[in-house]
Amino acid sequence: MEKYRKKIEKRCRLDGAVCAGVLALYLVLCRFTHTAGGTGKDVALGIVFGLVIVALCTLIRTASALRDEAKLRAMYIEETDERNAAIAKESAQKSQTVSMVGIAAAAIAAGFFDDRICFALAGAVLFSALVSVVMTVYHKKTM
Amino acid sequence: MKNRIQELRKARKVTQQELADALCVTRQTIISLENGRYNASLLLAHKAAQFFGITIEELFLFEDDEKGDA
Numbered sequence: 474m475e476k477y478r479k480k481i482e483k484r485c486r487l488d489g490a491v492c493a494g495v496l497a498l499y500l501v502l503c504r505f506t507h508t509a510g511g512t513g514k515d516v517a518l519g520i521v522f523g524l525v526i527v528a529l530c531t532l533i534r535t536a537s538a539l540r541d542e543a544k545l546r547a548m549y550i551e552e553t554d555e556r557n558a559a560i561a562k563e564s565a566q567k568s569q570t571v572s573m574v575g576i577a578a579a580a581i582a583a584g585f586f587d588d589r590i591c592f593a594l595a596g597a598v599l600f601s602a603l604v605s606v607v608m609t610v611y612h613k614k615t616m
Numbered sequence: 617m618k619n620r621i622q623e624l625r626k627a628r629k630v631t632q633q634e635l636a637d638a639l640c641v642t643r644q645t646i647i648s649l650e651n652g653r654y655n656a657s658l659l660l661a662h663k664a665a666q667f668f669g670i671t672i673e674e675l676f677l678f679e680d681d682e683k684g685d686a
Binding site for chain 1: 636637640641642644645648654656657659660
């Protein structure tokens with residue numbers, strides 16, 4: 474449990490760093506980019522707030538678990554439960570396939586309207602495929 | 617795979633939560649195991665068998681038709 478406590482403490486620090494980093498990145502980009510504006514900037518602000526809220530919620534949850542041994546044990550069981558891990562693994566594999574097919578379909582559709590969007594989506598599919606191949610090769614060598 | 621977890625748990629008057637706590641899993645995992653919806657890993661099977669003081673073969677009933685499964 475002491476090992477897990479250290480892991481949680483590390484996670485708390487990481488959450489704080491994510492909050493600060495994302496906010497700093499947004500402020501720096503706002504300061505040094507003058508061309509961006511309108512909807513794009515609003516969407517970026519939405520993403521920043523989304524990330525910060527998620528990081529803050531995790532931070533509050535982990536910080537309260539660190540103060541309460543029962544909560545920490547419950548959190549440990551919840552995170553290390555093998556059925557939960559199996560569900561997450563199964564969901565991740567399927568959602569990755571569905572996402573890639575969806576983005577590829579969107580890239581094809583976008584090709585008829587806007588070249589930039591088509592290339593951006595195609596790039597996202599290629600990047601996902603590349604990450605997937607690299608991960609598979611890595612796990613084949615380590616398992 | 618069938619198992620005798622529910623039968624042995626009830627015989628020993630242990631609740632699902634108590635068993636879950638002892639095996640370091642969630643209660644939902646115990647429910648799924650008892651219903652046969654989830655097959656335990658070797659590690660969990662070993663822990664469960666140890667908890668009940670029997671062997672894995674006595675706790676988990678490996679049927680002939682499952683032997684050919686990949």
